[in-house]
Amino acid sequence: MPDRPAALPVVRGGWALAMVLGLALACMPALMSVPLQPSGRFGLAGVLAVLRVDPLSLPFVLVIATVGLAAGGAETPLACAALAVATGNPILFGLGAATVLPMVRAGRGVAFGVVAGATATALLAGGADGGWRLAILPVPVLIFAVVLMGLSPRPLSGARHVRPAWTGDVAGFVLGCCLLLRMLVDGPAGRIGASWGIGIGGVGLLLAMAGGTRALTAGDASRVLAGMLSAWGGVAVLLAGLAVVGRADDLPLLALGAGRTLFLLPAGIGMAALAAILTVSNIAREAGPLVLARTGGLAALMPRAGATLALALAVACALPPLAGFAVLWLLVQSLLALPRADGLTGEIPSLLALCGGGIVSGLLLLAGVRMGATLLLGRPRTPRCAAATDLPPGRLVAALSCLGVAGGVSVLPGPWLWLTRAGGWQIAGLGDAAPQGARPSLLSLAAAGGTGTFHPLGILLLCGLCGGVVLVMSRLGGGPSVRPTVAWTEGAPPSPPWMPFGDPTTQAGPGLFVGRLDAILGLTRLIRGPARGLVRAVRRAARSAAAVNDRTTALTGRHAMALVLAWIVVAALVRLWAR
Amino acid sequence: MMRDVLACVLGLPLLGLHLALTIAMAPVVRGLVDGCVVGLGGRGVPPVLMRWRWILALARRRGVRVAGTAATGLAAGATLAAALAACCLVPSFAFGLPGAGLSDLLLVTGLLGLARLGLVVTALGPGVARAGRAAVSAAMGLAMMQAVMPVVIAVVGLATGVTGIDGLLARMHDADVAGLQTPLVLAAMALLVAGLDEAWGGADAQAADMLANVTGPDRAALELARDLAVLAWMTLAGDMIWPGGLAMATGAMPPAPAALLAGVGAWLLRTAVLCAGLVAARLVILSLDRGLRTRLGLAMLFGVLAVVVLFAGREFG
Structure with missing residues (x-):
């Protein structure tokens, strides 16, 4: 509508x-x-x-x-x-x-x-x-x-x-x-x-x-x-x-x-x-x-x-x-x-x-x-x-x-x-009964x-x-006006305003800001290094845990009776010690 | 009301004197530091007033502005205005002057950051690779050091209960500050390390790269703004380190002439000591880019140390 x-x-x-x-x-x-x-x-x-x-x-x-x-x-x-x-x-x-x-x-x-x-x-x-x-x-x-x-x-x-x-x-x-x-x-x-x-x-x-x-x-x-x-x-x-x-x-x-x-x-x-x-x-x-x-x-x-x-x-x-x-x-x-x-x-x-x-x-x-x-x-x-x-x-x-x-x-x-x-x-x-200190001032923030x-x-x-002072001082100084264009033409026809000289892609681009910050703080190294290490550690621990699990399963299957007897002995000893 | 008006009228000449002295001193301080660094490097000592002469010569020269940067032409004047405003808010030889209620630590650091940002904008205006690269580095440093400023302000706020510069100096003048001196000195050091870019090797080369495409009155304004920012940082840190040298207005009346003279002498002394520290830092410390991480860590270390010392003093002293 x-x-x-x-x-x-x-x-x-x-x-x-x-x-x-x-x-x-x-x-x-x-x-x-x-x-x-x-x-x-x-x-x-x-x-x-x-x-x-x-x-x-x-x-x-x-x-x-x-x-x-x-x-x-x-x-x-x-x-x-x-x-x-x-x-x-x-x-x-x-x-x-x-x-x-x-x-x-x-x-x-x-x-x-x-x-x-x-x-x-x-x-x-x-x-x-x-x-x-x-x-x-x-x-x-x-x-x-x-x-x-x-x-x-x-x-x-x-x-x-x-x-x-x-x-x-x-x-x-x-x-x-x-x-x-x-x-x-x-x-x-x-x-x-x-x-x-x-x-x-x-x-x-x-x-x-x-x-x-x-x-x-x-x-x-x-x-x-x-x-x-x-x-x-x-x-x-x-x-x-x-x-x-x-x-x-x-x-x-x-x-x-x-x-x-x-x-x-x-x-x-x-x-x-x-x-x-x-x-x-x-x-x-x-x-x-x-x-x-x-x-x-x-x-x-x-x-x-x-x-x-x-x-x-x-x-x-x-x-x-x-x-x-x-x-x-x-x-x-x-x-x-x-x-x-x-x-x-x-x-x-x-x-x-x-x-x-x-x-x-x-x-x-x-x-x-x-x-x-x-x-x-x-x-x-x-x-x-x-x-x-x-x-x-x-x-x-x-x-x-x-x-x-x-x-x-x-x-x-x-x-x-x-x-x-x-x-x-x-x-x-x-x-509604706000104290005097809680009332907002019109000109300032408290x-x-x-x-x-x-x-x-x-x-x-x-x-x-201060800006006015700067302006007045620059006017009183009476300095010569600024030339609006560069003097680099050297007889060549005037270049378009977006390309007075050189390739525009050489100027500071958006990637430079992030790249410099990364280079100074080493964020990528910091994040990737420990993160990779953590993934590797988790994988290694998982592999070890799986291996331990396999061995335990095999051991239990082979010696089940011996393990049950051992468990009874340990439990009896613990009970005796507790008394 | 009448008393406030009277204090304002009587204080305005002192404020003018403060501003004039600051403007006159700023290039001299930079010249002194540069002269000491060059002299200690064994390359002869340039005159202290050389920087003033250079700024005046630049102001008389005809400027060049790259095509398409008319919009950033205003940046030079705005940068100088921001630096001047920051200088107005930082007491040099007396406090309690008109406009003192406006001064706040976070605000002054913000205005000095704005002056730095003006240089960055001017350098990025023409779209030149070298100046742009230097400007990106400067912007990076400015943004990174923002993390330190709230910690410094927290130290000041916790120690004295105020964050306004005038209130802080008044508290330190009046109260028993035996336990507060060390944390505030450490906070001032953190402020200097984080804010004063010129303390680090390579700062001059970086500024020269940034301002390579600017000349004439614009360049003069930007150079003067840089000098004013350096002096403002040093004065602010000096005030926090030794506030006793400042003359204080009593009621509506300005300070006595003898107290004013003593205040000016103390300001010069503080500035000279901090200049010596600046020269030492420039001769010893690593280059600017490599040092940014170190600088951030160092400033943060000073800030945290100030908090620890403040609480240790409260617990044990």
Whole structure:
């Protein structure tokens, strides 16, 4: 239906209406807490009770409405995801998310996800006093969220196993974040212990590292973005684990900090990833498939689209002071605020998590530089790519609007946190009577443990001021202008812009990044050597075990009576010794 | 409110002085280090101000920009702006200046990383093999060292309870820091090993490869940004090692002139000592590529050692 041109404006209008209603609910939280009149019949009140946007759903509803508006309104999974997120009941939410799952994912994992979702929903159906049932809830919820967000422990990005990123991935990412909060933090009313939180955080960190590695080794731009989104999904799981620890150990500020960071993720990173996905799909129509080994120089050929993609990558790579960096900063501060046992031993998990966070940040940075360097910088590697022309501004509006949202949240996270403040208080278990320290500041981000404050707007102003000083100094210096072309022609006719000299395939390509890292760290040697040794050891042990089994069988067959007698003697001796 | 405005107005000249001194000192420090390395290698001692003269000469020269790299032309200015912003946030001779609330350890390391990334982007712009190869190595080093920074920040956060640079220095100024000195020194060493690329042999050759296709004002801006980054790393580590030499603003009033002079002297002394360490490192350590793994291990070792010493001090001391 939405593919018909006449329906598109209607769908867009619907998304805009959903966004406006969400904003109204966020600005007037009293609307969310209006008690519904209990009535014996299933009427309007019953429908409203099912589809009731509570504070925890609100940030995700707003993000999905923005995604739907920017994506052109032709995405059925987005509509279903919005409907699922808008249900405040955890069981109905689980059913909705399980319905959306086959739309946003494909493959064998989906069946596991649906089964895990059904299991989690059944476990939650027992209510808050579910006893042992709620004690094992995190396992199916984690599997459900992992499948929904497309996370995988696979470190390499083979084309068979990793799908290119598309709009549905953002819907899955947002649904996954909401699922973790809705089922782990909000649903079981404090039944899930801190040890589960630490376990969930550890799994999230490993998944984030695997996602970063996939982004670094991916062969084309869409799969790099899929890997980056996976890495941020792992960070979301880690943050959910921290929120669980905060709830279980009665540390509301830790839970609040982790929850707020989880709200920042879809609005900052999700929107930037969506902008990158839309830009990459638009560029691919002009420049052909964006295989990293065959493209290049798009910053010169497509300056508008290239700048949009570069800015989206800068947010997703956690460059300061943008939203990705803010998320990592809040993550580090939340890890520093973790409750500690006495001594060094109690410190080791948080130190390992901090180190893992640094590795994820490094992998994301390197993946972003690799993609930007091979796609945007340098020279085109094929004539097909060299023939690309820039996109008209109209085709970049959707990507730019998403980037605007991500940029706004990056520079001024305060308004977004103010809109979603009630959800944060609900995660922290503070209710409506939140203390003064739990209220978000409009201009800064505060650390969970009170160890620091981050002012993105101030940093941006400082950088702008320094840039202005540099500009003024360069103008005052009055230096001669830059020659725009190289002086290497030596009388020859001017060469085309993609080949001023030499062969374009000699420039630094995508394989060099991975190869250098492998050469420096010796990862291949490290993985292949012990893995081969392990396989050989297992085979040798299996052969030895089979030989021992054969000999024992032969011995038993030949000397059965002697063995029975020997066993009786040994048993008698043991009994005597025991007396 | 009025007190804050007064402190800001009175502190702005000091902030300007800090920035001017930092800009003036950065190429001198690099020149001093290069001169010592060359002199100890028995190849004659170049003048300390040679690097300043070179940067000024580059700024006056007409630039060359390879075709198709207009988009990366802005990278030079942005790199210099990021380095300048980082320098603004690292106190040199006084703390408590305007804008001090913005400074955070993770943020400053991020801005200095951004300055490094600007060099990488400029080198990758023309699509030349040699510069690209050097840029990939530099990006690799930058990404690998990201693993160390959170550990260093954890040491600082656990030791002092804050991660903001100004708050950290204030705590070390006020409180009894007998048990915190050693872990913070080790954390500063980890920071230097991980962040200061110029400490490692082959860094100059790598930078020359990266910037071979850039000249004129762009090259001058990038060279100045490199020098500023070196001085920022050294100043940050020096502040963590010996914060006692810094002058502190009292209330809305800036520090007394005598305290300011003492602060400048202490900054020069700290920087000179760290320069000597840098020269020793450049003369002794392996080449950059071979050393990346060693460097990561060494930085991590310093970080872990700082944590161990911190907890050992709490347990036994």
